[in-house]
Amino acid sequence: MAAYILKRLLLMLPTLLGVLLVTFVVTQFVPGGPVEQYFAEARAGAGGGGAEGGTFSYRGGQGVDTKKLEQIKALYGFDKPPHERFFQMLGQYARFDLGQSFFQNKAVSQLIVEKLPVSISLGLWTFFISYLIAVPLGVAKAVRAGSRFDLVSTLVVLIGYAIPGFVLGVALLVIFGGQLGWFPLRGLTSSNWDEMSLGGKIVDYLWHITLPVTAMVVGSFAVTTMLTKNSFLEEIRKQYVLTARAKGLDERRVLWKHVFRNALMPIIAGFPAAFLGAFFTGSLLIETLFSLDGLGLLSYDSVIRRDYPVVLGTLYLFTLIGLFTKLLSDLMYVWVDPRVKFD
Template sequence: MAAYILKRLLLMVPTLVGILLVSFVVIQFVPGGPVEQLVQELRGRGAGGEVAATSNVYRGSQGVDPERLAEIRALYGFDRPAHERFLDMLWRYLRFDLGTSYFHHKGVWELIVEKLPVSMSLGLWSFLITYAVSIPLGIAKAVRNGSRFDLVTSTAILVGYAIPGFVLGVALLVLFGGGSFLQVFPLRGLTSDNFAELSLMGQVLDYFWHLAMPLACLVVGSFAVTTMLTKNVFLEEIRKQYVLVARAKGLPERRVFYRHVFRNALIPLVTAFPAAFVGAFFAGSLLIETIFSLDGLGLLSYEAVIRRDYPVVLGALYVFSLIGLVTKLVTDLCYTWVDPRVKFDAA
């Protein structure tokens, strides 16, 4: 096992380098980079772009002189060859120095940490609610397969799955966010302006009061996949030969289910926990964050792509790729923890 873990850790290095290399090469061919955007902004302001006091003639259409353009390219590091910039970026990333944003003028780490509370709040609670509801519901559906309860719950979760989260968000805002009907829930932010003045219980209630509508939009469509997966896995185990043998020996149905079926059926669900847990943190929904005015990692990544803020784009990609690779390793190790029969060093 130690040799397997070491080999996986060593393989992460070329994988990360490959991801960054492909992304870096693609970025070189994307039009409208940070230099071009700043030049366009300077032209818009008028690199002599004030209104002349005497003639009232706007001079904003004048271009940027070559010396100023060279200064801008040097400011962003584009005065050096691409391979030098890539190697310099790799060396900084090895020291976990993600650089500074071109437009926010802050460190990339600082920006990620600043936006993380929103993504953590949405991700953590949506993950917990989804699994807390879906797994018991899937088990109940498997036990009552074909019953009216199974039919009604399947219809309900599939209808929820068919409704896009952003459409539900707009509907909730209209109905309960002060749109055309009621003002029940707040429209923006994770907390109220007077959050610090509230009691501990008041702060908890205020926090979940702000999260109610965004979480509803995120989890309603998530129930279907996990619930149906749980149901199908349990049904598959219930129909296996060892269950028939256990019943033939006269074991109580409750013992057969919880002692044998439950443990084996949970293997694919438990081993998916690490990826689902981490993914929920960092796969924030841009549309949900935009609709409810939540400034999280989804909005940060979108703005970085639009503005060609390459340090933020590549830095966020590096962090998420590293977390993803580590999560895949943890997921594989969970197989051996749940089922000791799994051996990675076997032929």
């Protein structure tokens, strides 16, 4: 076990390095970097040069004083060659310093902390509701395999899985937010949040979170449902179940005491990844659609504005968390099933 963990930890280093290198190359050498963005925004703010018909047409650093251009490059660190910037970035990340945003004048870690509550709200609600629906539904489908309930529920689950979350989100907004007016169209709380009582805040929060969570949940529990069903069906057909039934044990006892524990092993093993992932779930389309200022929207804005420290800093943190979570999920197999041997 110790050798396996050590090998996995060592393999994380080239994986993490490869992800950062590829992303660095892609982001650093595409046109319209932060220096160009700075001049574009400055020229647009001054109302000169490129605004035609309400649309700004970027023309680079044309006509800009060379000394000023060099100062701006030095401000963003682009006065150094790419390989030097890359190794400097790795040195910062080794100290868990994610850098400073180019355009928001804040540390990347501070931005993540500020946006995290919105993504946690979406992720945790989606996680808990999905599991509370998927596991019992999967068990019921396995027990009634081949019945009308099984066929109808499978059809409904697959239809929900096939509908993209943002398409469902648009439909929910139009019907329940626009036409019926039952739910708010944007935000996680109302404008008078600070003036509400504790009970009012809870109701207001649940009122705002209903539509975006529904849009995310509908398509997310299909995999868990089918995995639960297939795991139960596989266990029900094994010899020990037939033996338990032959001994005259009650069907409910056979199902919940013998089958349930073994059938849930794949789901339990994947629980850490799903749970930790809920804290860092950033659904770009859902957050944009419902105007929720979370990690997904932060990542999108950072890519559009070429805010490289935010792009690379968040990628480094989430990749690191993902690698450790994957290792934890693999170790969970040994915890739930001692028969698993990594050698």
